[in-house]
Amino acid sequence: MNNAQTLKIDPGPRSGSGDPRPDLRGQRLDAPPSALPLMRAEDLSLVYDSGRTRALDRVSFELKAREFVAITGPSGCGKTSLLNLIGALDAPTHGRLFLGAERYPDLGSAAAFRRRHFGYIFQSFHLMPTLTALENVLVATADPGAGESGSALRERARALLAHLGLLGHEKRRPAQMSGGERQRLAIARALINRPAVLLADEPTGSLDTANALQVLDLIETIRLRDGLTVVLVTHDHQVSRRADRVLRMRDGKIFW
Numbered sequence: 272m273n274n275a276q277t278l279k280i281d282p283g284p285r286s287g288s289g290d291p292r293p294d295l296r297g298q299r300l301d302a303p304p305s306a307l308p309l310m311r312a313e314d315l316s317l318v319y320d321s322g323r324t325r326a327l328d329r330v331s332f333e334l335k336a337r338e339f340v341a342i343t344g345p346s347g348c349g350k351t352s353l354l355n356l357i358g359a360l361d362a363p364t365h366g367r368l369f370l371g372a373e374r375y376p377d378l379g380s381a382a383a384f385r386r387r388h389f390g391y392i393f394q395s396f397h398l399m400p401t402l403t404a405l406e407n408v409l410v411a412t413a414d415p416g417a418g419e420s421g422s423a424l425r426e427r428a429r430a431l432l433a434h435l436g437l438l439g440h441e442k443r444r445p446a447q448m449s450g451g452e453r454q455r456l457a458i459a460r461a462l463i464n465r466p467a468v469l470l471a472d473e474p475t476g477s478l479d480t481a482n483a484l485q486v487l488d489l490i491e492t493i494r495l496r497d498g499l500t501v502v503l504v505t506h507d508h509q510v511s512r513r514a515d516r517v518l519r520m521r522d523g524k525i526f527w
């Protein structure tokens with residue numbers, strides 16, 4: 272599979288009409304200008320080491336539905352810290368986060384919130400080495416009460432893998448796949464729960480140029496097709512110039 276342009280991404284509708292969750296994906300939002308932003312961060316600070324390291328320093332911003340936002344800045348400026356707060360993987364020392372009108376839950380009870388709203392992609396893929404490709408996608412789905420049967424989920428996971436050019440790779444383990452294939456597998460895992468927001472931390476940092484371009488094209492296709500909001504951390508100017516908006520960071524602050 273060499274040409275990302277030929278791939279069709281169709282994660283399908285959310286689990287039928289009975290799905291009670293508010294659908295925060297862009298294509299379902301007929302947001303009038305006065306509506307709430309998709310996500311809002313107010314005055315976020317994050318300190319480590321009992322205050323010795325200030326990773327984020329009073330950061331405020333909003334994300335709109337369907338936006339492609341790149342976060343750039345030198346190593347250690349707080350990009351990963353900020354992405355982790357947006358994705359409820361960590362909690363701010365100070366400040367507040369909202370998704371739609373909903374305040375982020377406490378970290379201890381955030382697992383379902385994370386699964387429901389966010390997909391994550393990392394530079395080093397973070398796949399489970401002992402699981403097959405299909406199992407790696409399904410690992411993200413354990414949501415008791417979501418109501419979708421195991422076989423329907425597996426079917427959807429297979430369709431996603433096919434759409435990402437990984438047909439026939441379902442039973443392979445990550446070690447049997449190339450870097451580009453692993454990152455496409457990680458994208459499938461990130462999309463299986465039909466998130467509103469895709470968070471990517473230097474997703475092309477471990478890939479050669481051809482695979483990096485393919486991964487970026489796929490993310491863009493998915494975003495447009497599915498109304499996703501994408502927040503992507505990158506060092507690469509070629510990547511950030513494709514974004515709708517760039518948040519430039521330095522010393523734990525966004526300075527534009």
Ligand SMILES: Nc1ncnc2c1ncn2[C@@H]1O[C@H](COP(=O)(O)OP(=O)(O)O)[C@@H](O)[C@H]1O
Nearest residue numbers: 319320324326345346347348349350351352353
């Ligand atoms: N778990 C942690 N414990 C202590 N310090 C950390 C931790 N994670 C990050 N830091 C520090 O916080 C700052 C911001 O880190 P990070 O958000 O990872 O930056 P970036 O992703 O831009 O390279 C750096 O000074 C880093 O050393």
Ligand SMILES: [Mg+2]
Nearest residue numbers: 350351352472
């Ligand atoms: Mg980082």
